[in-house]
Structure formats: structure tokens, C-alpha cells
Amino acid sequence: MLKDITIGQYIPGESLIHRLDPRTKILVVIIYMTALFIINNAIGYYFILLFSLNIILLSRVPVKYYLKGLKPLLIIIILTVSLHIFMTPGTIIAEIGPLAVTKEGLKQGVFMGTRLILLVTVTSVLTLTTTPMTLTDGIERLLNPFKRIGVPAHELAMMMTIALRFIPTLIEETDKIMKAQMARGADFESGNIVQRAKALIPLLVPLFLGAFRRADELAMAMEARCYRGGENRTRMKQLMYTSLDTGAMFITIIFLMFAIYTRLAA
Amino acid sequence: MTTKILARISLLAAFGLILQFFSFPLPFFPEYLRYDAAEVPALIAAFAIGPWAGVLVDLGKNLLSFLIGNAPAGIIGITANFIAGATFAFVAGVIYSINKTKGRAVFALSCGVIATTIVMVVSNYYWLLPLWGIPRNAILPLLTASIIPFNLFKGGLTGLFTFVLYKKVKGYLEPAVSRKNEALAEK
Numbered sequence: 001m002l003k004d005i006t007i008g009q010y011i012p013g014e015s016l017i018h019r020l021d022p023r024t025k026i027l028v029v030i031i032y033m034t035a036l037f038i039i040n041n042a043i044g045y046y047f048i049l050l051f052s053l054n055i056i057l058l059s060r061v062p063v064k065y066y067l068k069g070l071k072p073l074l075i076i077i078i079l080t081v082s083l084h085i086f087m088t089p090g091t092i093i094a095e096i097g098p099l100a101v102t103k104e105g106l107k108q109g110v111f112m113g114t115r116l117i118l119l120v121t122v123t124s125v126l127t128l129t130t131t132p133m134t135l136t137d138g139i140e141r142l143l144n145p146f147k148r149i150g151v152p153a154h155e156l157a158m159m160m161t162i163a164l165r166f167i168p169t170l171i172e173e174t175d176k177i178m179k180a181q182m183a184r185g186a187d188f189e190s191g192n193i194v195q196r197a198k199a200l201i202p203l204l205v206p207l208f209l210g211a212f213r214r215a216d217e218l219a220m221a222m223e224a225r226c227y228r229g230g231e232n233r234t235r236m237k238q239l240m241y242t243s244l245d246t247g248a249m250f251i252t253i254i255f256l257m258f259a260i261y262t263r264l265a266a
Numbered sequence: 267m268t269t270k271i272l273a274r275i276s277l278l279a280a281f282g283l284i285l286q287f288f289s290f291p292l293p294f295f296p297e298y299l300r301y302d303a304a305e306v307p308a309l310i311a312a313f314a315i316g317p318w319a320g321v322l323v324d325l326g327k328n329l330l331s332f333l334i335g336n337a338p339a340g341i342i343g344i345t346a347n348f349i350a351g352a353t354f355a356f357v358a359g360v361i362y363s364i365n366k367t368k369g370r371a372v373f374a375l376s377c378g379v380i381a382t383t384i385v386m387v388v389s390n391y392y393w394l395l396p397l398w399g400i401p402r403n404a405i406l407p408l409l410t411a412s413i414i415p416f417n418l419f420k421g422g423l424t425g426l427f428t429f430v431l432y433k434k435v436k437g438y439l440e441p442a443v444s445r446k447n448e449a450l451a452e453k
Contacts, residue, residue: 159276
């Protein structure tokens with residue numbers, strides 16, 4: 001069960017999107033999402049589709065990875081689209097038994113479906129072209145100005161760094177304990193809900209204790225190396241804005257303005 | 267925040283992420299509403315360290331699943347998960363911190379489940395379901411048919427797990443208590 005876990009979905013590459021600064025990418029995604037919720041008519045959707053397709057092509061990541069990201073959402077997309085198609089009152093254009101398809105419903109359904117797909121795809125672009133560590137760095141730098149109002153930017157980034165480092169270790173430990181318990185006759189993969197829940201207990205107890213032990217050892221090791229928070233800390237890899245980032249931000253802001261325009265004009 | 271607490275919170279967040287992989291479908295619910303015990307580390311943190319630690323563990327867990335691209339429902343999904351988990355951990359943690367007894371733990375967890383369900387109903391009604399594009403007139407049946415029972419059931423099971431587990435790991439987390447137990451055992 002644990003061996004099919006893949007941590008991270010980063011696809012290495014040298015495309016324009018890969019080379020952007022993580023801070024730019026996060027900001028672009030935020031602006032893009034705002035635009036996605038501003039847009040409310042066909043021209044706007046057509047435009048944002050075009051923009052998104054361009055980003056996907058620029059990222060040079062095979063389309064099948066984006067489709068894979070959409071798969072778990074299939075049910076909710078179908079649910080949303082059909083709810084709109086069948087439940088919006090308006091001009092009836094077709095009837096399937098007791099259900100009536102309306103023109104307005106069809107339009108709304110297509111819009112909402114597109115919005116959901118784009119929402120997921122754009123976050124996929126972010127995680128497919130950026131390593132989790134780079135993203136963490138980007139988040140820390142973006143949150144830095146909010147330190148003054150009490151946002152623990154450095155601590156949060158440190159947490160992410162430690163957690164990312166220890167996920168493989170914990171998975172290995174889980175695997176080891178699972179095998180040890182299975183050798184004693186434990187069954188994790190079948191049975192009804194009560195049996196499954198009960199089977200988890202002998203797995204969770206040693207894992208919890210192991211996690212706490214590791215955390216305490218790590219804290220001691222960090223303090224022995226004079227870790228004292230984020231103040232005056234230097235880093236090996238500095239994030240730097242390039243002209244590429246300026247260009248990307250410029251295009252995104254024009255895009256946002258256009259999105260606002262399509263809504264106001266309609 | 268001391269380094270020790272920082273490290274503990276980080277490890278618990280990583281642990282929560284791993285627990286997400288052990289999900290199983292619940293009876294009577296659609297296949298996509300699966301149960302996982304991922305909130306348990308956040309609750310243990312809320313009990314052992316403090317309510318804010320629980321919130322941070324949950325924030326860490328959700329940020330991680332976003333960073334490694336393991337969030338099937340994207341940004342809305344992790345936001346919803348964070349709201350639910352943080353409410354649960356915070357409410358349970360605050361109530362438990364007032365008086366740390368066994369009975370109080372049960373009360374704290376039950377309050378947590380109820381608070382989570384209320385918060386999820388409100389946030390789904392006004393914000394999350396409209397964000398998914400579910401039409402207004404379909405929200406109410408969805409709420410009563412799936413969100414309320416699912417949250418109550420999920421919260422209840424998580425609470426049960428936490429209660430059973432916390433009893434077993436408490437000795438290690440609260441050294442004063444464990445030393446007393448050891449002394450008793452020696453007698």
C-alpha cells in the first residue's frame with residue numbers, strides 16, 4: 001500500500017515557467033484565480049481558456065499529467081455541471097424523461113465546469129513546475145512583510161522544510177511497523193470499518209512515539225548547531241527576480257484588467 | 267516557540283500527511299467522501315502542546331499536501347480541510363487545557379466534533395459550495411444529506427482514535443505523569 005505513494009509531482013524542466021521565481025508564480029496563481037471568479041460571460045471564458053492553454057504549452061509538461069490531476073475531481077465536476085444543466089429554470093431546449101435541459105442551464109453548466117477544471121489545472125501548473133522546497137522558500141519570502149502583524153513566516157517555512165525532509169523517513173518507519181505487525185497477524189487492508197479502525201491502533205501508537213522521539217532528537221541537534229530562528233539567517237540559494245518575472249507579472253496584470261473589462265462591458 | 271515544539275509540530279504535520287494515504291470509504295456515503303485519520307496528530311498536538319499547536323499542525327499538513335500536489339480538490343479542498351481540522355483541534359484543545367482529566371477529554375472531543383460540524387455547515391452554505399459552483403437551490407439537500415452526517419461521523423471516529431491513542435502516548439508526552447507511573451510500577 002505504501003510503496004505506491006509518490007511524494008511530490010515535480011517534473012524537471014527548463015521551460016519559461018520552470019525558470020520563473022516561485023514568488024512570481026504564486027502571485028500569478030492568486031491573480032489568475034481572482035480573474036477566474038471575476039469572469040462571468042462567454043468572451044471572458046474564451047479568453048481565459050486561451051490564456052491557460054498558453055501557460056500549459058509554455059510549461060512543456062506533458063498534458064497527461066494535468067489530466068491525471070483532474071481525475072479525482074471527475075465526480076464533483078459531473079455533479080456540478082449536471083446540477084446546473086437540469087436545475088436552472090429557463091427556455092427548455094431538450095427533455096430527457098422528467099428532466100428538462102434549459103438553455104441557461106447548459107450555459108451555466110459549461111461555465112462552472114470550465115471554472116472548476118481551470119482552478120485545478122492552474123494549481124497543477126504550480127506544483128508540476130516547482131519543487132516543494134522552492135515553493136516553501138517563495139511562501140516564506142512572500143509572508144515576510146506580514147511578520148510585523150504576527151505571521152510566523154520563518155517558523156512556518158521551517159516546519160515545511162522539516163516535514164518534507166521527514167516524510168520519507170516516516171513512510172519507511174510506517175512500512176517497517178506495518179510489516180512487523182503483519183508478521184504478527186495484523187490485517188490492514190480488508191474487513192469492515194470497525195476492523196479497519198481497530199487495525200490502525202497498533203500501527204499508530206509506535207508511530208506517534210517514534211515521531212516524538214525523532215522530533216526531540218532533531219531539536220537537540222538543531223540547538224547544538226546554534227539554531228535560533230530566522231533572524232539574520234543566510235541562505236545558500238538566494239531567490240532573485242529576473243526580467244522574465246517582470247514580463248510575467250506585466251502580462252498577468254494586463255490579463256486581470258481584461259478580465260475586469262469583460263465583466264463590466266457585458 | 268522553542269525549537270523542540272517547532273520540531274514536534276513539524277513531525278506531527280508530516281505524520282498527518284502520511285495518514286491521509288490510509289483512507290478508506292465509509293459505509294452509506296459516496297465513494298469520494300473517504301475517511302482518513304489525518305486529524306489525529308493535530309488533536310494530539312492540541313492536547314499535548316496547546317490549542318495553537320493543533321492549528322499549526324493542521325495548517326502544516328494542508329500546506330504540505332498542497333506543496334507536494336497531493337490535494338485532489340485543489341486549493342478549495344485544502345482550505346475546507348484546514349477550516350474543519352483547525353476548528354476541531356482548537357476547540358478541543360482549549361476545553362481540554364482548562365482541566366486535563368479523562369472526562370474532560372471526552373467532553374472536549376465531543377464539543378470539537380459539534381463545533382466542526384457547525385462551522386462546516388456555515389462555511390459550506392455561504393462559501394464553499396457556491397465556490398464549487400453548486401447552484402443555490404441544490405445546497406440545502408446536499409448539506410443535510412451528506413455534509414452534516416459526514417462531518418459528525420468523521421469527527422466522531424477521529425475523536426475516538428484520539429482518545430484511545432492519547433491515553434497510550436500520554437505517558438511519554440507528559441514526563442511528570444510518566445515518572446509517577448514508573449514509581450508506582452516499581453512499588
